Amino acid sequence: MAKTGITLRTKDYSQWYLDIVDQAGLAENSGVRGCMVIKPHGYAIWELIRDAMDARIKETGHVNAYFPLLIPKSYLMKEAEHIEGFAPEVAEVTRAGGEDLTETYVIRPTSETIIGASYAKWIRSWRDLPVLINQWANVMRWEMRTRPFLRTSEFLWQEGHTAHATEEEAERETLMILHDVYADVVERVMAVPVLRGRKSEREKFAGALRTYAIEALMQDGKALQAGTSHNLGQNFARSFEIKYTTVDNREEYCWTTSWGVSTRLVGALIMAHSDDDGLVLPPQVAPIQVVVVPIFKNDEERGSVMEAASRITADWKGRFRWKLDDRDHLSPGFKFNEWEVKGVPVRIEIGPKDIAKGTVAISRRDRPGREGKAFIEQAGLTQHITELLDEIQLSLYERAQRFQQEHTFEVSTYEEFQQRVEQGFVRVYWDGTSEDEDRIKTETKATIRVIPFETAEREGMCFLTGRTTKQQAIFARSY
RNA sequence: CGGGGCGUGGCUCAGCCUGGUAGAGCAUUCGCUUUGGGAGCGAAGGGUCGGAGGUUCAAAUCCUCUCGCCCCGACCA
Structure with missing residues (x-):
């Protein structure tokens, strides 16, 4: 696909x-x-x-x-x-x-x-x-x-x-x-x-x-x-x-x-x-939040579709950053892919079938394929998009947060550390020196990313030195 | 700075080994047909083969030097 x-x-x-x-x-x-x-x-x-x-x-x-x-x-x-x-x-x-x-x-x-x-x-x-x-x-x-x-x-x-x-x-x-x-x-x-x-x-x-x-x-x-x-x-x-x-x-x-x-x-x-199909942008930092792709076979359809497009977008000014993709030398399929690669959060398709039914097709970039596509009434579209943009923003944050949680590990031995540090953040009790940190970097490519503000409630044993401490550190490989 | 790779139409590359009139796909332009998930056919334009020197009747191709870029390791928002 x-x-x-x-x-x-x-x-x-x-x-x-x-x-x-x-x-x-x-x-x-x-x-x-x-x-x-x-x-x-x-x-x-x-x-x-x-x-x-x-x-x-x-x-x-x-x-x-x-x-x-x-x-x-x-x-x-x-x-x-x-x-x-x-x-x-x-x-x-x-x-x-x-x-x-x-x-x-x-x-x-x-x-x-x-x-x-x-x-x-x-x-x-x-x-x-x-x-x-x-x-x-x-x-x-x-x-x-x-x-x-x-x-x-x-x-x-x-x-x-x-x-x-x-x-x-x-x-x-x-x-x-x-x-x-x-x-x-x-x-x-x-x-x-x-x-x-x-x-x-x-x-x-x-x-x-x-x-x-x-x-x-x-x-x-x-x-x-x-x-x-x-x-x-x-x-x-x-x-x-x-x-x-x-x-x-x-x-x-x-x-x-x-x-x-x-x-x-x-x-x-x-x-x-982002995903394997291209960029994925949260609505708040998307230069174009909504793109409208008109679909038609001939001049007659073109006229009615463009008219419908300007009707549904009439009250968008000042509400969204949006674009009507009216380039007529490109096929709709090409446009879908192009806007997906560029990360536009919401795509509206409007064609003859929609005009007959009073609907539009709406797709969300954060859920590729059929899952993120729906046909909805033109009436109330603006409100729907407003809510959808908020939902996408939140959903992306939650997805990233879940990923971070699932890739944050607490370990207590250097052996576990070496295995987990290839997968994400590793939280440890830490009482080492700069030299210890150098050694860890040489051996695992990982460095201390941050020493969290909140110290642990109870003392623990430093995973490297074995000394008892309340201080923790988050290690990871980094860019 | 070490190690590897590549320089050929705008882009991606073939051709080089074994020297003999520079090619393909994509893109571009024009025409016709198309348009609900990357359209089709036809025609056209476009390259002193990274640069310099050498070998040769003849060099994209062989030799020498040189320049540039990319990738992998040591520094970093």
Whole structure:
């Protein structure tokens, strides 16, 4: 039945992903190594995710601004751990205007340093705090191996950068972003369930005090870091002299945070919901939510079908993102397949038989084939679609959540661990060191994805060291 | 940076081993017939075979060098 050129997930998951990106028209490789062209359909999805994030970021009190693409290399050098973490992957600009530059610039891999330099100028008093700024930007990290959306040398993202008077306030900000912005948008808008927690020392951001993350589980059992939020402590404040005067006239360093989500979210979306027939999109991030395919044999039928189509869609404007596919050189069957590959949640077919009966055929993308197809009355169609879109959104989330639950395992021995970690998240009691974590990575390719916020109610034995602890960790192989 | 593979119309590839006038399918354009799950027939346009050098009467094909891309391993949102 599926005559697509899409590789089956069971055969080669990685190739399946590339096929979806290609055939759904999301992105393609460019003339620059590791950099993709995001095509209109892929970009439209990103815009919906971006707009949802942007709205939430603003609702939580932040404002947008913009800082330069180029950063003086000397800025990057100021924070020791930071430069150590990023040095291998920065691209440098050494020549411009036909001459060698006196100061080398780097293309931003992230903007803590140049934003820190501004904050040092802007902040004087406790009255200036907090500073709550976000920017939407492109960044570049020279990656060795890239995959569309999941890891590209240049990617689009937002990076929030805030400065606070106290550690508690910075910590509250860091966690608020993780829960109320990132987890909330990813789960409710993208219908992708996530785990939340803290990163291990080994996995935290270069220069941060603590890093928190949301992690999603893909259909192949590998985890994907979907967003990170860092409490930077006073590290960057010390490096960039971001200081303020307290109420009682003391000079103090600020506490700063940074947090980001990127076009990688599009990759998460693809891998969380799609199937062997193509992309599957939750309605809230579907550029086209409803497509209408008219069916007719001759000009006479064409006239009445198109008239009926415009009648049933008359009150759709402002309610759905929809399209009438009136291309007349393509067969209905071709159109069905095309819109399925592109992930459109709901398809309406309307033809002579429907006009005679006052019905339309309606199909839902999340339930392929006959199961998801029904014939319903034209009367009340708009209301029906509105409800169906909500139902699809919820159903996709629940399906992904069920998958995550069924692929999360609690184990107590290293032997069980090695077997289960190939299938999904593995929750263990954990009292190991960074060296232990390295060893596990070497032996199993798995790393700590998050250390959950909630500790276990009772003590348990670390699956590796045998020591007693209340701390748990979630391991998985990851993208 | 190691290991493997590939460069031939827009796309996917055959042809290369064994040198002799560049091919197919898809796509495109036009015409007619079609349209409820990827339509059919007919016609047309389109390639200095990644690049450079060499061998030869003759190179997509053999030799040397070079460039680029993809895939697999060590870094990462």
